[in-house]
Amino acid sequence: MRNSLRSHGGLVSHLSILIIATFSTHLLRQVFAIPRTCNLFQGSWVSDNSSKSNNIPLVYDSSQCPFINPLFDCAKHGRPDRGYLRYRWQPSACNLPKFDGKVFLEKLRGKTIVIVGDSISFNQQESLTCLLHAAVGPNSKITTGTMGPYNSNYVTFQEYGVTIAEFYTRFLAQITTEKIGRVLKLHLINDYGNVWKDADVLIFNTGFWWDVNGNQKGWDFIQDGENNPIVRDMDRTLAFRKALTTWAKWVDSGVLNFAKTKVFYQGFYPDHYRPSEWGRPELKDCAKETEPMSGSTYPAGPPPRLSIVEQVLSSIKSPVQFLNVTTLSQLRKDGHPGRYSDAGNGFVDCTHWCLAGIPDTWSSIIFAYLTLDENMA
Numbered sequence: 001m002r003n004s005l006r007s008h009g010g011l012v013s014h015l016s017i018l019i020i021a022t023f024s025t026h027l028l029r030q031v032f033a034i035p036r037t038c039n040l041f042q043g044s045w046v047s048d049n050s051s052k053s054n055n056i057p058l059v060y061d062s063s064q065c066p067f068i069n070p071l072f073d074c075a076k077h078g079r080p081d082r083g084y085l086r087y088r089w090q091p092s093a094c095n096l097p098k099f100d101g102k103v104f105l106e107k108l109r110g111k112t113i114v115i116v117g118d119s120i121s122f123n124q125q126e127s128l129t130c131l132l133h134a135a136v137g138p139n140s141k142i143t144t145g146t147m148g149p150y151n152s153n154y155v156t157f158q159e160y161g162v163t164i165a166e167f168y169t170r171f172l173a174q175i176t177t178e179k180i181g182r183v184l185k186l187h188l189i190n191d192y193g194n195v196w197k198d199a200d201v202l203i204f205n206t207g208f209w210w211d212v213n214g215n216q217k218g219w220d221f222i223q224d225g226e227n228n229p230i231v232r233d234m235d236r237t238l239a240f241r242k243a244l245t246t247w248a249k250w251v252d253s254g255v256l257n258f259a260k261t262k263v264f265y266q267g268f269y270p271d272h273y274r275p276s277e278w279g280r281p282e283l284k285d286c287a288k289e290t291e292p293m294s295g296s297t298y299p300a301g302p303p304p305r306l307s308i309v310e311q312v313l314s315s316i317k318s319p320v321q322f323l324n325v326t327t328l329s330q331l332r333k334d335g336h337p338g339r340y341s342d343a344g345n346g347f348v349d350c351t352h353w354c355l356a357g358i359p360d361t362w363s364s365i366i367f368a369y370l371t372l373d374e375n376m377a
């Protein structure tokens with residue numbers, strides 16, 4: 001085990017986390033006592049033709065993975081180009097290690113990872129499970145189900161006792177059903193917080209649904225504080241900040257055992273519906289995109305709410321690792337299903353991500369933190 005970890009090009013000595021320099025020194029002290037020479041989130045996408053055929057993705061063949069949601073299975077739904085699978089994320093100051101499923105499973109033997117958040121969490125969960133499935137081979141014993149011990153969709157790799165679960169919640173906050181209807185309670189963490197707290201690894205996100213209107217949005221009323229009035233709506237940016245702050249307070253409330261549980265916040269997943277953001281105002285959406293942006297900055301800059309995520313995270317006293325994947329994902333306007341999913345009716349999906357695809361890079365970053373960062377491991 002030691003040897004296989006060492007063989008990753010000494011990432012232990014490289015991995016590190018300039019980005020967090022912008023966080024409060026308090027957080028810095030708690031989390032990042034590792035050498036700070038490389039920011040994994042700062043870099044660019046480079047084309048990589050290292051596997052033999054240009055039709056074979058760098059990571060796994062999506063047709064061989066049994067876990068991919070039809071919304072994400074772009075190849076199966078006829079996406080003709082494969083170039084988007086042939087880019088590798090290259091941090092500026094070091095290399096991102098290749099995801100090694102066997103190392104991951106050994107290191108996490110007996111453990112449960114729970115990914116909590118909106119449907120992009122399914123993208124993340126399915127990427128991890130496809131990568132692990134490709135590593136263990138088709139004959140390994142795998143159990144899947146819904147509503148397991150974490151009230152979630154789960155996949156268990158039996159030989160290793162490793163479970164990867166997804167708990168779907170749009171807001172992280174609690175929605176209660178009352179006589180007047182569904183009330184989104186910004187001051188309460190989702191009831192299942194009491195269940196998640198026992199996981200070994202927790203990965204959180206929230207984002208997309210804070211801007212949805214009408215019946216689809218998932219609640220009828222909103223409330224911030226038990227003694228405050230229940231109202232029909234409020235400023236959504238403020239609501240997002242309040243709910244994220246509630247989550248942050250929950251993280252710091254003492255319910256989590258940080259000796260056992262590693263906590264990540266993954267923020268903020270960009271969509272690609274506004275092509276003027278990336279300098280193509282003549283387009284309607286992401287549908288015709290087949291290549292990433294070059295370079296390491298997104299012309300429109302980060303989404304405004306990312307700064308809220310950064311502010312709230314910097315107020316947390318407990319060790320939470322921020323997975324700052326926003327910019328690297330913004331650069332991948334070519335990574336979405338577009339028309340190539342089962343969403344139907346000509347719907348162009350520029351929110352979710354194809355699998356195989358960009359979520360596999362998020363998985364490699366999680367792999368780096370869980371297996372190679374001695375402070376996390």
Ligand SMILES: *[C@@H]1O[C@H](CO)[C@@H](O)[C@H](O)[C@H]1NC(C)=O
Pocket residue numbers: 018019020021022023041042302310322324327
């Ligand atoms: C996250 O990454 C972006 C782009 O590299 C950067 O501007 C921002 O400062 C980073 N956030 C933190 C907290 O390091």
Ligand SMILES: *[C@@H]1O[C@H](CO)[C@@H](O)[C@H](O)[C@H]1NC(C)=O
Pocket residue numbers: 047048049054
């Ligand atoms: C990789 O292959 C593609 C398609 O054949 C080609 O366009 C690209 O230039 C190649 N990249 C490198 C770095 O060789």
